[in-house]
Amino acid sequence: xxxxxxxxxxxxxxxxxxxxxxxxxxxxxxxxxxxxxxxxxxxxxxxxxxxxxxxxxxxxxxxxxxxxxxxxxxxxxxxxxxxxxxxxxxxxxxxxxxxxxxxxxxxxxxxxxxxxxxxxxxxxxxxxxxxxxxxxxxxxxxxxxxxxxxxxxxxxxxxxxxxxxxxxxxxxxxxxxxxxxxxxxxxxxxxxxxxxxxxxxxxxxxxxxxxxxxxxxxxxxxxxxxxxxxxxxxxxxxxxxxxxxxxxxxxxxxxxxxxxxxxxxxxxxxxxxxxxxxxxxxxxxxxxxxxxxxxxxxxxxxxxxxxxxxxxxxxxxxxxxxxxxxxxxxxxxxxxx
Amino acid sequence: xxxxxxxxxxxxxxxxxxxxxxxxxxxxxxxxxxxxxxxxxxxxxxxxxxxxxxxxxxxxxxxxxxxxxxxxxxxxxxxxxxxxxxxxxxxxxxxxxxxxxxxxxxxxxxxxxxxxxxxxxxxxxxxxxxxxxxxxxxxxxxxxxxxxxxxxxxxxxxxxxxxxxxxxxxxxxxxxxxxxxxxxxxxxxxxxxxxxxxxxxxxxxxxxxxxxxxxxxxxxxxxxxxxxxxxxxxxxxxxxxxxxxxxxxxxxxxxxxxxxxxxxxxxxxxxxxxxxxxxxxxxxxxxxxxxxxxxxxxxxxxxxxxxxxxxxxxxxxxxxxxxxxxxxxxxxxxxxx
DNA sequence: GTGAAAGCGCTAACAT
DNA sequence: ATGTTAGCGCTTTCAC
Numbered sequence: 001x002x003x004x005x006x007x008x009x010x011x012x013x014x015x016x017x018x019x020x021x022x023x024x025x026x027x028x029x030x031x032x033x034x035x036x037x038x039x040x041x042x043x044x045x046x047x048x049x050x051x052x053x054x055x056x057x058x059x060x061x062x063x064x065x066x067x068x069x070x071x072x073x074x075x076x077x078x079x080x081x082x083x084x085x086x087x088x089x090x091x092x093x094x095x096x097x098x099x100x101x102x103x104x105x106x107x108x109x110x111x112x113x114x115x116x117x118x119x120x121x122x123x124x125x126x127x128x129x130x131x132x133x134x135x136x137x138x139x140x141x142x143x144x145x146x147x148x149x150x151x152x153x154x155x156x157x158x159x160x161x162x163x164x165x166x167x168x169x170x171x172x173x174x175x176x177x178x179x180x181x182x183x184x185x186x187x188x189x190x191x192x193x194x195x196x197x198x199x200x201x202x203x204x205x206x207x208x209x210x211x212x213x214x215x216x217x218x219x220x221x222x223x224x225x226x227x228x229x230x231x232x233x234x235x236x237x238x239x240x241x242x243x244x245x246x247x248x249x250x251x252x253x254x255x256x257x258x259x260x261x262x263x264x265x266x267x268x269x270x271x272x273x274x275x276x277x278x279x280x281x282x283x284x285x286x287x288x289x290x291x292x293x294x295x296x297x298x299x300x301x302x303x304x305x306x307x308x309x310x311x312x313x314x315x316x317x318x319x320x321x322x323x324x325x326x327x328x329x330x331x332x333x334x335x336x337x
Numbered sequence: 338x339x340x341x342x343x344x345x346x347x348x349x350x351x352x353x354x355x356x357x358x359x360x361x362x363x364x365x366x367x368x369x370x371x372x373x374x375x376x377x378x379x380x381x382x383x384x385x386x387x388x389x390x391x392x393x394x395x396x397x398x399x400x401x402x403x404x405x406x407x408x409x410x411x412x413x414x415x416x417x418x419x420x421x422x423x424x425x426x427x428x429x430x431x432x433x434x435x436x437x438x439x440x441x442x443x444x445x446x447x448x449x450x451x452x453x454x455x456x457x458x459x460x461x462x463x464x465x466x467x468x469x470x471x472x473x474x475x476x477x478x479x480x481x482x483x484x485x486x487x488x489x490x491x492x493x494x495x496x497x498x499x500x501x502x503x504x505x506x507x508x509x510x511x512x513x514x515x516x517x518x519x520x521x522x523x524x525x526x527x528x529x530x531x532x533x534x535x536x537x538x539x540x541x542x543x544x545x546x547x548x549x550x551x552x553x554x555x556x557x558x559x560x561x562x563x564x565x566x567x568x569x570x571x572x573x574x575x576x577x578x579x580x581x582x583x584x585x586x587x588x589x590x591x592x593x594x595x596x597x598x599x600x601x602x603x604x605x606x607x608x609x610x611x612x613x614x615x616x617x618x619x620x621x622x623x624x625x626x627x628x629x630x631x632x633x634x635x636x637x638x639x640x641x642x643x644x645x646x647x648x649x650x651x652x653x654x655x656x657x658x659x660x661x662x663x664x665x666x667x668x669x670x671x672x673x674x
Numbered sequence: 675g676t677g678a679a680a681g682c683g684c685t686a687a688c689a690t
Numbered sequence: 691a692t693g694t695t696a697g698c699g700c701t702t703t704c705a706c
Contacts, residue, residue: 002478004683015693020685031691053455054394055683058698063391065455073416083410083437090436095455098435099427100420118390118402118432141339224617254617265668266606266623280561280591281618286603331602341699352677357701368675392699395682 002050003043012039023049057119065095066307067115069108069125070147072100076250077277077294078126081147084300085124092304094121103128103221109135116140122307127151143310145303145318150192157310157317159303163193163276166292166324167200170246170274173290173326175208178244178272181215185230185256186248187222194222194248197276201246222248227255235263246274257285269331278327286331293325339387340380349376360386394456402432403644404452406445406462407484409437413587414614414631415463418484421637422461429641431458440465440558446472453477459644464488480647482640482655487529494647494654496640500530500613503629503661504537507583507611510627510663512545515581515609518552522567522593523585524559531559531585534613538583559585564592572600583611594622606668615664623668630662 005023009016014036021030022040057063066089070078082098089096097115101108105128112135115123122143127133130151136144137156145157174182184201186194198216205211217234219226227247235241241260247253253275260267269286278293299322306318342360346353351373358367359377394400403426407415419435426433434452438445442465449472452460459480464470467488473481474493482494511519521538523531535553542548554571556563564584572578578597584590590612597604606623615630639657647653 006683016684017686017694018692021692033691036691050454052395052683054391054400055698056685057391058389058395058682058700059684059686061698073410073420074413076411076413079410079413079416082435086435086437095434095436095451097432098419099423099432114432117387254620258617258620261620261666267621269603269623279618280595281616281621283591283595283598284604284618284621286606286623329598343699353700354678354702355676358676370675373675389699392682393701395684395698396700396702398682 003047004052005049008040008043008049012043014040061119062121063119064093065097065118065120067120067123067125068096068098069111069115069123070098070100071126071128072102073098076279077296081296081299084296085303088300088304092308101128105129105132108132109139112136112139116142122311124303124307143307143316145307145310147299147303148193150196152192155317157306157319159299159306159320160193160322161294161299161324162321163196163324164200164203166276166326167197168204169324169326170290170292171201171204173328174244174246174272174274175204177288180210181212181242181244182272182274183234183242183245184216184248185219185227185245185252186216187219187226187252189218191222197248219252222251224251224255224258227252228259229255231256231259235259241268241271243270244272248276250275250277250279283329285329288331289329291327291329293327295322295325298322340384341389342386345377345380345386349380351377398456399458400456401430402434402455402457404457404460404462405433405435406448406452406460407435407437408463408465409439410435413616414633418633418636421633422640425637425641429645438465442466442469445469446476449473449476453479459648461640461644480644480653482644482647484636484640485530487533489529492654494643494656496636496643496657497530497659498631498636498661499658500533500661501537501540503613503663504534505541506661506663507613507627507629508538508541510665511581511583511609511611512541514625517547518549518579518581519609519611520571520579520582521553521585522556522564522582522589523553524556524563524589526555528559534585556589559588561588561592561595564589565596566592568593568596572596578605578608580607581609585613587612587614587616620666622666625668626666628664628666630664632659632662635659
């Protein structure tokens with residue numbers, strides 16, 4: 001069905017230039033005769049025309065494709081971010097290629113290499129570590145925009161949330177309702193995002209004169225398994241569950257709560273819970289729960305905008321820090337029925 | 338850094354053929370001299386070599402890229418499916434391009450057209466409607482494998498869950514615990530997946546002599562909003578919430594439960610809940626809850642395998658119906674502390 | 675053992 | 691107003 005420019009040209013006894021000109025809407029500009037336009041139009045009507053994007057890419061040395069490399073899609077935050085990025089990329093004329101590395105650092109590097117081989121025009125990546133980040137910046141022949149993780153390296157383009165302030169607001173809000181101590185279940189505190197969240201939390205606690213080293217529980221990964229482990233250890237050491245705590249991320253929260261359900265058959269509704277990242281299912285809990293939402297829409301907007309500027313040769317680095325939104329779910333929203 | 342074959346050839350005073358042969362590991366086969374191999378090897382060691390995938394695609398008329406078109410990524414089922422498909426595609430040497438249509442049918446068609454223009458070698462798609470499906474099959478010049486929705490059209494390649502049996506098992510399990518009636522909150526019953534689930538449910542209810550038309554509540558979409566609406570209407574009509582119900586999908590469940598929390602401040606733990614699709618956060622509920630998990634891993638395995646066979650010219654259609662897994666969460670798993 | 679050359683479909687520069 | 695042509699980097703066929 002779909003014909004190439006050349007097939008149309010030879011079929012009509014025209015040159016490729018003429019056909020291209022009318023196909024790209026420049027007929028008027030180059031004063032192609034009405035009848036020629038007619039002939040081409042009706043031919044295309046009948047047989048169709050489909051540009052070969054691959055040939056175009058080879059010639060122009062650009063694929064109109066951007067890459068996105070993230071830890072995983074089954075994490076609601078990254079899934080939503082991918083959605084928003086995909087939408088904005090398409091609006092900007094780019095196709096997005098999404099790949100996940102499942103916390104496998106060497107694999108993350110391979111993904112970058114693979115996408116670069118495929119001539120993507122630019123790369124968005126959430127690096128697992130500073131080492132990965134450096135690999136990407138060194139390897140990539142195209143602009144790289146880093147997401148979510150601030151390894152405090154200068155001269156890199158970066159979009160992320162204002163985790164320190166988000167964490168401050170979360171802690172402040174919880175202190176209005178919950179009787180201290182408020183425990184902080186941190187996953188991997190070497191991961192910059194978690195580190196920032198912990199800083200914000202501690203800052204507020206100190207401001208209120210509430211400091212105790214044992215109120216921060218740390219793990220190794222920001223995973224469900226580690227949330228499980230931290231809560232289990234907590235209960236072993238103290239004999240009971242915390243009256244109020246903050247999870248450094250949603251997987252940690254899932255793990256922590258699964259322990260409570262396993263041990264008590266139910267998650268005590270008295271516990272005041274704080275968490276990073278928002279999910280509709282947080283409403284399934286009967287507890288007071290505060291969540292800090294990251295604004296994926298704003299991330300996407302700024303990231304794609306920055307990417308276009310870098311592709312157009314603008315000098316980086318471009319940095320954006322996006323405010324977070326605090327969402328509060330109170331135990332008894334209403335008593336009417 | 339990355340050199341092309343030709344750059345290497347001219348730099349070393351060799352021909353592209355020679356360079357290609359050693360680069361593609363056929364040096365021995367064509368008896369390229371050891372010193373020539375050495376020279377090429379050390380040159381590549383120093384400057385690197387990066388194949389231009391675009392040029393290769395143009396020549397071979399294949400991109401080693403497959404497309405995946407789904408409603409949205411923020412739905413955990415589709416996100417997980419995308420993950421599993423991406424992994425298996427990569428194992429098979431393909432890059433996956435994921436795009437979402439957000440329940441916009443015309444947009445879904447555009448996505449297919451866009452991916453076909455980009456010369457993907459094949460397409461996986463979850464069609465929103467029969468009309469969409471027909472568009473894809475007509476438009477696509479490459480193999481299409483449909484996912485999840487069985488519109489009862491013969492001669493199409495299709496991978497989906499065994500929704501009827503899954504639903505039967507879910508209903509049976511709930512009947513062991515819950516006092517009837519069990520209500521069924523169906524979203525869009527015209528959507529084949531939901532239709533099948535309803536069939537399975539009714540079949541078991543009939544078998545137990547439990548039939549009542551009003552026990553099935555229907556909506557228009559399989560969305561959170563519709564779940565909200567259905568539950569709201571239910572409560573208005575009957576004055577209270579159901580003692581046991583099944584949600585036809587996770588978004589419907591989210592909507593339905595949000596109404597309970599809004600009206601009573603809490604989700605009564607006495608309610609027996611069934612739902613399709615599994616999510617770790619279902620454990621946040623204090624209720625007895627049964628969920629029917631779809632086996633995304635098996636989907637991916639069969640879908641990619643089928644795709645490879647179709648690409649290799651095998652005659653379709655290829656169909657796979659994947660069993661579902663019932664997951665049970667009981668209110669009091671244990672009382673020890 | 676190694677080389678030369680055509681051609682995939684497009685774009686852009688240059689002719690008429 | 692319309693036509694010709696080189697070349698993007700690769701693969702493949704044929705030739706020494």
